[in-house]
Amino acid sequence: MAEGYVCLACSTADSADLYYAKDHLVSGKEFTIRKCQACGMGWTVDPPSESEAGAYYVSEDYISHTDRRQSASDYLYHLARSFMLGRKKRLVTQATGRNTGVIVDIGSGTGYFPAYMQKRGWHATGVEISEAARKYYADRFGLKAISPANVKDLPTASADCITLWHVLEHLYSPDEWFAEISRVLKGDGRCIVALPNFSSTDARWFGNRWAALDVPRHLWHFTPESLRLFAELNGFVCERIVSLPLDLFYISILSYRNQGKPLALINGLITGAFLAVRSGFRKEKSSSLVYVLVKR
């Protein structure tokens, strides 16, 4: 990250501080966001070290929330999750051209996605750093996720698909992860990466109040251009980009809520609609994007 300020995506050393962003979820601390002047890639300067990072995640709260059905927002959460699981499966089927196969989900959390795929005929392996989340996955679904330390034990050229749903931006040493992804993926396999878009219309509009900055958990702030360069640097080619249009509304609501603005829900929906129009519905200006990568 801070190491000489060399860009992860394009290896250029020409970067500048952009603004400070606040951690609204855990610490309330501010972090500097730095931007590559060549490719537009952003990163969080001096984030907590990898061994200290766990303190910035509220995994216990998150896990207890996942199965609760008490309020309207719980129901909305479950509805959105069901919708997204189906959407993700369709993306995998389209990207790989397969209805079954071997899939590895990196950053699987409580494991709803690998469990969903396993139930539908795929052989799914979750990779998850949180021991509590791995235990939840085992108790809830009777399946076993592996820790990142055990990824090295996955057989070479064994996976048809490797997915990282809003995970790459959290990873320390993403290039080391991509070396492993490249090893485990079959020659004709596909790697699917979902990311917030640092050059989206909403990122520009909200600036340092953009909720998808999510410092210091998000270490990297990719743009479509910087992701393409990062992929190429690591032996992949970006084959296809798909937008996730609903994320714009979620991020807009959260951006207002983080600032303690009244009527965050209504304001977020109105602003989301306004920004969708302002973006001209251009894919590369979308709040979140899914990239389909193939080995070069």
Ligand SMILES: [Zn+2]
């Ligand atoms: Zn760059």
